[in-house]
Amino acid sequence: MAETVKLLGTKGSPFSHRAEVALRLKEVNFEFLHEDLAHKSDMLLRYNPIHKKIPVLVHEEKPIVESLIVVEYVDEAFNGYAILPSDPYERAMARFWARYIDEKVIPAFWMSCWTDEEMQKGFIAQAKETLTTLERQLKGKKFFGGDSIGFVDLAAGMVAFWFGILQEVAGINLLNEEDYPVLCRWADDYCSVEAVKESLLDRKLLVAHFASKKEKIFATKAPVYD
Ligand SMILES: N[C@@H](CCC(=O)N[C@@H](CS)C(=O)NCC(=O)O)C(=O)O
Secondary structure, rough: OOOEEEEEOOOOOOOHHHHHHHHHHHOOOOOOOOOOOOOOHHHHHHHHOOOOOOOEEEEEOEEEEEEEHHHHHHHHHOOOOOOOOOOOOHHHHHHHHHHHHHHHHHHHHHHHHHOOOOHHHHHHHHHHHHHHHHHHOOOOOOOOOOOOOOOHHOOOHHHHHHHHHHHHHHHOOOOOOOOHHHHHHHHHHHOOOOOHOOOOOHHHHHHHHHHHHHHHHHHHHOOOOO
């Protein structure tokens, strides 16, 4: 009997995106259950009672939450495309960079978009520093994962697709070809990978989504992604 795999997520979420791309790379048949985050489903609250966030992967009725953990689970539970490297040291390095992206790169960029004055200056300085670190890390490679996308590329999907949209809506210009040519080239290559393309929402829809939430996000002044 076929395994049942469900993904609770939204097409606009960079965290859902990680899980979806992992499933697509592995060619797993799955059902995408779209969550309305303004009215969370009973299923989401039941399967992720602690954080109440998407994505949630449900494999044979067992829930797995937190996008990077979901990606690691998908890599281990299904055959096919290797998302993490097999070498233990390389695996540890991939986890290091994925964590760096979650803990440093994304919050600094997000806060640069949604703050102003002195506070924004501080976040912009941090964001530039983290983007420079990523630029250096990527130099000489096609993807963070080498010749094909891997764990760190999935972790950085938000940098590749969402950062351009966020900075457009916020009216700032942090990630650009002049300052980060390697990252920008990588972003184009990443977004051209079939499994990635299939899981990306139309850019215009996302611009409209963040534009409609701009005031609310700005008022939040915290790295809470909605
Ligand atoms: N650390 C989490 C972050 C997930 C996350 O922030 N999801 C957002 C959507 S992009 C969400 O569910 N927000 C709803 C809420 O915070 O109530 C992960 O990597 O899965």
